[in-house]
Amino acid sequence: MTAKIRAFFAFWYDFIVxxxxxxxxxxxxxxxATGAIHTAIPAWWLLPLAVAVLLPFTLWxxxxxx
Numbered sequence: 001m002t003a004k005i006r007a008f009f010a011f012w013y014d015f016i017v018x019x020x021x022x023x024x025x026x027x028x029x030x031x032x033a034t035g036a037i038h039t040a041i042p043a044w045w046l047l048p049l050a051v052a053v054l055l056p057f058t059l060w061x062x063x064x065x066x
Contacts, residue, residue: 020061026054 017024030050034043 020058023054023058026050 027047027050030047033050034046037043037046
């Protein structure tokens with residue numbers, strides 16, 4: 001039973017974090033910031049902005065490693 005539980009959490013870790021924990025952290029911070037400021041102002045634009053900032057960073061790191 002513990003092997004199945006371990007496999008379940010390993011799948012979700014690999015699915016969410018994937019290759020770069022920095023991008024996963026950036027997206028999580030973007031989601032948290034969107035939720036935090038949503039009560040004061042419309043915050044729909046914050047998460048696409050976070051992704052637009054993180055995507056070039058990810059591509060730069062991937063191209064630099066090869």
